Structures are given as structure tokens and as C-alpha cells.
Amino acid sequence: MITYYDDRSVQVTSTAVRVDGRSYALADITMIWHRRGSRSxxxxxxxxxxxxxxxxxxxxxxxxxxxxxxxxxxxxxxxxxxxxxxxxxxxxxxxxxxxxxxxxxxxxxGSRQLEIWARWRGQPVRLLRTGDALRFGQIYRAVQRAVERSHPARPGTRR
The missing domain is CATH 1.10.287 (Helix Hairpins)
Incomplete structure (x- = not known):
């Protein structure tokens, strides 16, 4: 198992994303996106x-x-x-x-609330909401890398 990110409330590994005690298997995640809130x-x-x-x-x-x-x-x-x-x-x-x-x-x-969302088992789920832009970037990139490696692109298909 590869760990992409780990802190006291978020862990991103090659098998799952765990946020505040909830676990989301990477095999069930089909899409990742983010949202930015208004300025504080x-x-x-x-x-x-x-x-x-x-x-x-x-x-x-x-x-x-x-x-x-x-x-x-x-x-x-x-x-x-x-x-x-x-x-x-x-x-x-x-x-x-x-x-x-x-x-x-x-x-x-940062000066905004930032959210990481995923399509998990066909439903949109907010994985994380934080005002810390540096931490958000690290976690978002870790989730992207983990999802990319768990769902290798097949020739001739687009995600």
C-alpha cells in the first residue's frame, strides 16, 4: 500500500481516502473535482x-x-x-x-473555503472542506494521484 498523504484527519492511500473516520474506496471513486467558496x-x-x-x-x-x-x-x-x-x-x-x-x-x-468533491458509487460526496489552501492543494493532488493510479486509462478511452 502506498501512502500519498497522511495527517491527523485525512489519509490518502493507494486503496482508499479516509477523512474524519469515513473511508472511501478508490475503486468506487470515478471523478474528483473541487469548489472554491467566497473570500473571507x-x-x-x-x-x-x-x-x-x-x-x-x-x-x-x-x-x-x-x-x-x-x-x-x-x-x-x-x-x-x-x-x-x-x-x-x-x-x-x-x-x-x-x-x-x-x-x-x-x-x-488562503482566504477562501475550499472543498474536494468526488463521485463515489455514483453519488457526489464532499470529501473535505478547509480554509487552508496549502493543505487543500496537498490533499487534492494526493487524491488525484491515487485515483489516476487506481484507474489506469485504457487506450482509446477518455475520462
């Missing part, structure tokens, strides 16, 4: 918040420098304001890597 505004707002968190300190630093120049105060006050602004701008450095990692993960997870 919560995910998009979260990405916007991460972008604002990245840009905020830099904008504050530039704004502080502009205010320091505009005020025409003594050299000491101007240097203090510019110094504080630069420190605020530099503060984003250590945090930026952390924020970029979260932003990157949000794109890997």
Missing part, C-alpha cells in the same frame, strides 16, 4: 492590519522628521525629535520579520 473578509482585514502594523512605525518616523523640520525649533529639540523618530522607525526592524512571517502564512492558508 476576516482574513483580508487581518492582512490589512498586518500591513498597517508594518508601515505604521515607518510612517510615524517620517512624520516626526517632517514635524521637526517644520517646527523650526532649536537644534537640540530638532535633533531630539529626529532621533526619537528614527528610533521609532528602527523599532519595526525586529518586529518586521515576525509580521512578514504571519503575512506569508496568511497567503499560504
Amino acid at each position: 473578509w476576516r482574513v483580508l482585514v487581518g492582512r490589512g492590519a498586518l500591513g498597517a502594523a508594518l508601515a505604521g512605525p515607518l510612517v510615524a518616523a517620517v512624520f516626526g522628521i517632517a514635524v521637526a523640520v517644520w517646527l523650526h525649533r532649536s537644534t537640540t529639540v530638532t535633533i531630539a525629535i529626529v532621533g526619537a523618530s528614527v528610533l521609532v522607525g528602527l523599532a519595526v526592524g525586529p518586529i518586521a520579520d515576525f509580521l512578514f512571517e504571519h503575512l506569508d502564512r496568511s497567503y499560504a492558508r
Whole structure:
């Protein structure tokens, strides 16, 4: 038996697809397809918040420098304001890597609900529904490979 994908709730092998305790024999699956749901505004707002968190300190630093120049105060006050602004701008450095990692993960997870469907024993069955785009892609490709290998195409026929 070949295992194409395996995690705590989904297992795709050369004989069956098991999802949350239910098993679907590959011999009974004739077609695989997927559906995409609508975008999740919560995910998009979260990405916007991460972008604002990245840009905020830099904008504050530039704004502080502009205010320091505009005020025409003594050299000491101007240097203090510019110094504080630069420190605020530099503060984003250590945090930026952390924020970029979260932003990157949000794109890997995706912003839609994704579903894998199969025609199993003549009936359409939803095998999986997830919002994790990376996991969805891995599982979908594993199911495709397993079905292709379990139903080799005969010469002169199309699926």
C-alpha cells in the first residue's frame, strides 16, 4: 500500500481516502473535482492590519522628521525629535520579520473555503472542506494521484 498523504484527519492511500473516520474506496471513486467558496473578509482585514502594523512605525518616523523640520525649533529639540523618530522607525526592524512571517502564512492558508468533491458509487460526496489552501492543494493532488493510479486509462478511452 502506498501512502500519498497522511495527517491527523485525512489519509490518502493507494486503496482508499479516509477523512474524519469515513473511508472511501478508490475503486468506487470515478471523478474528483473541487469548489472554491467566497473570500473571507476576516482574513483580508487581518492582512490589512498586518500591513498597517508594518508601515505604521515607518510612517510615524517620517512624520516626526517632517514635524521637526517644520517646527523650526532649536537644534537640540530638532535633533531630539529626529532621533526619537528614527528610533521609532528602527523599532519595526525586529518586529518586521515576525509580521512578514504571519503575512506569508496568511497567503499560504488562503482566504477562501475550499472543498474536494468526488463521485463515489455514483453519488457526489464532499470529501473535505478547509480554509487552508496549502493543505487543500496537498490533499487534492494526493487524491488525484491515487485515483489516476487506481484507474489506469485504457487506450482509446477518455475520462
